[in-house]
Amino acid sequence: xxxxxxxxxxxxxxxxxxxxxxxxxxxxxxxxxxxxxxxxxxxxxxxxxxxxxxxxxxxxxxxxxxxxxxxxxxxxxxxxxxxxxxxxxxxxxxxxxxxxxxxxxxxxxxxxxxxxxxxxxxxxxxxxxxxxxxxxxxxxxxxxxxxxxxxxxxxxxxxxxxxxxxxxxxxxxxxxxxxxxxxxxxxxxxxxxxxxxxxxxxxxxxxxxxxxxxxxxxxxxxxxxxxxxxxxxxxxxxxxxxxxxxxxxxxxxxxxxxxxxxxxxxxxxxxxxxxxxxxxxxxxxxxxxxxxxxxxxxxx
Numbered sequence: 001x002x003x004x005x006x007x008x009x010x011x012x013x014x015x016x017x018x019x020x021x022x023x024x025x026x027x028x029x030x031x032x033x034x035x036x037x038x039x040x041x042x043x044x045x046x047x048x049x050x051x052x053x054x055x056x057x058x059x060x061x062x063x064x065x066x067x068x069x070x071x072x073x074x075x076x077x078x079x080x081x082x083x084x085x086x087x088x089x090x091x092x093x094x095x096x097x098x099x100x101x102x103x104x105x106x107x108x109x110x111x112x113x114x115x116x117x118x119x120x121x122x123x124x125x126x127x128x129x130x131x132x133x134x135x136x137x138x139x140x141x142x143x144x145x146x147x148x149x150x151x152x153x154x155x156x157x158x159x160x161x162x163x164x165x166x167x168x169x170x171x172x173x174x175x176x177x178x179x180x181x182x183x184x185x186x187x188x189x190x191x192x193x194x195x196x197x198x199x200x201x202x203x204x205x206x207x208x209x210x211x212x213x214x215x216x217x218x219x220x221x222x223x224x225x226x227x228x229x230x231x232x233x234x235x236x237x238x239x240x241x242x243x244x245x246x247x248x249x250x251x252x253x254x255x256x257x258x259x260x261x262x263x264x265x266x267x268x269x270x271x272x273x274x275x276x277x278x279x280x281x282x283x284x285x286x287x288x289x290x291x292x293x294x295x296x297x298x299x300x
Contacts, residue, residue, distance in 0.1 A: 003109040003177045008201060008245060013268055014042035015295050016276040017288060018084055018249065022052040022062035024284045029068065030075050032288035037076040039292035040299060043112050044072065045084035045276065050123040058122070066099045073107035080110045084276070085186065085204075087118030089129060089137065093144035093164060094171070097151040101175045109176035114184040114204075115148075117141045117192075138191045139163065145183065145199035152180035184247065188226045190233075196244065197233035202274055204247040220266045223248065227271055247274035250298070257294050264298045 017036045019029065029046075036044035048065035051058045065083045072081045081103070086096065096115075104111040117137035118124070124131035132140070143161040150157035151171035159166040175181055185196045186204035196203045205223055213219040231241040248267050252260045264275055277295060279287035 001109065001176060005177050005179070005182050005201065008182055009243065011245075011273070013273045013275065013299070015040070015299055016043040016045055016084075016247075016274065017041045017291055017295075018045045018276050018278045019047075019284045019288065021047045021049065021065060021068060023056060023060050024063075026063075026071070028283055028285040029063075030071070031285040033072045033075045033079075033081075035285070035288040035292050037079045040295050041079055041277075041292070043080035043082060044076075045082050045112075045114070046072070048083045048086045048090070049120060050090065050127065051120075053120060066103065069103050069111075070106055073103055073110065076107075076110075078110075080112050081107055082112035082184070083114050085114035085116040085184065087120075088115055088141045088144045089118035089124065089131065093147040094151065094166070094169065096144075097148050097171050100148075100181060101152065101171065101173060104175040104177055104181050105173065111175070111177065111181040112184060112202075113181040114186075115141065115145070116186055135191065138195060141185075142195045142198065145185075145195065148183075149180060149199070188229075190229075193226075193230050193233045196230060197237055197239060200244055202245045202247050203230060204249075204274075204276075205272070207249055216263055216266055219263075220270050223267065223272065224270050245274050246272040247276060248272045249276045249278055252277050252279050252291060252294060252298075257297065260294065261298055 019032055046065055046068045049062055052060040052062050069081055100113055121131050140163045143164050147159055147164050150159055152175055157166045157169040182201040183199055184202040184204055185200040186206045187193055187196055188206055188209035210219040210222055213222050234241040250260055250264050277291050279291045
């Protein structure tokens with residue numbers, strides 16, 4: 001079976017569910033994946049960290065992301081799955097290409113491939129993983145995306161970069177999805193938008209880009225401005241901006257669902273057709289169940 005990812009360009013709005021990979025059990029995660037599979041979510045995501053984040057104790061439990069995605073592939077039948085997002089610095093892109101192709105086959109072509117530069121310095125320092133400055137991490141991500149694309153599409157891959165090298169590299173089997181699973185990349189600064197323009201099938205607007213806006217109107221204006229900058233980057237390299245779908249996270253306050261619906265409507269009107277739902281402050285299974293109750297309202 002081969003799946004052409006051009007289907008993305010003809011899709012209407014899609015809704016995803018973001019799950020945490022920390023401070024939870026496998027049973028809770030399996031329950032959450034099953035809920036997402038049975039509800040009207042289009043995709044479900046786990047996070048990729050090596051220790052808990054967001055103020056949680058560093059010695060708390062957190063599960064490895066790609067093992068979880070493989071387990072989600074085996075647990076679900078319909079919903080698409082992915083990491084929001086894989087940190088490029090944790091794994092060599094050659095290893096990551098093999099992981100992703102394996103999960104794409106396990107899931108029958110349901111992988112959504114999210115990748116970023118990696119940002120948590122303490123995760124790197126405690127394990128002795130190299131943590132270069134931000135500009136170099138962006139450069140490494142750019143090269144890694146090229147390496148991944150080559151390994152997913154060429155029978156023998158050659159690449160000579162500053163950070164990565166391929167010499168007649170073989171990566172079989174190729175992914176089920178062609179030319180490769182949809183690549184999701186976030187960012188809002190100029191260099192990251194350049195990486196998005198060159199490599200992404202889906203661009204995610206990071207929450208930090210909206211943090212300074214005082215209200216929904218301000219957030220929507222920032223979103224439009226950054227989206228236009230991405231359009232300009234695409235035009236500069238001759239890529240059609242319409243080939244990149246736009247994603248944003250919607251925080252669902254279960255006590256004020258109408259606010260979440262208003263936000264979803266606003267971002268959809270601004271051209272964002274991938275909406276990632278997050279429910280904060282409760283365990284993942286309960287959060288998934290409650291999000292499933294409102295996703296139909298968000299969709300309509």
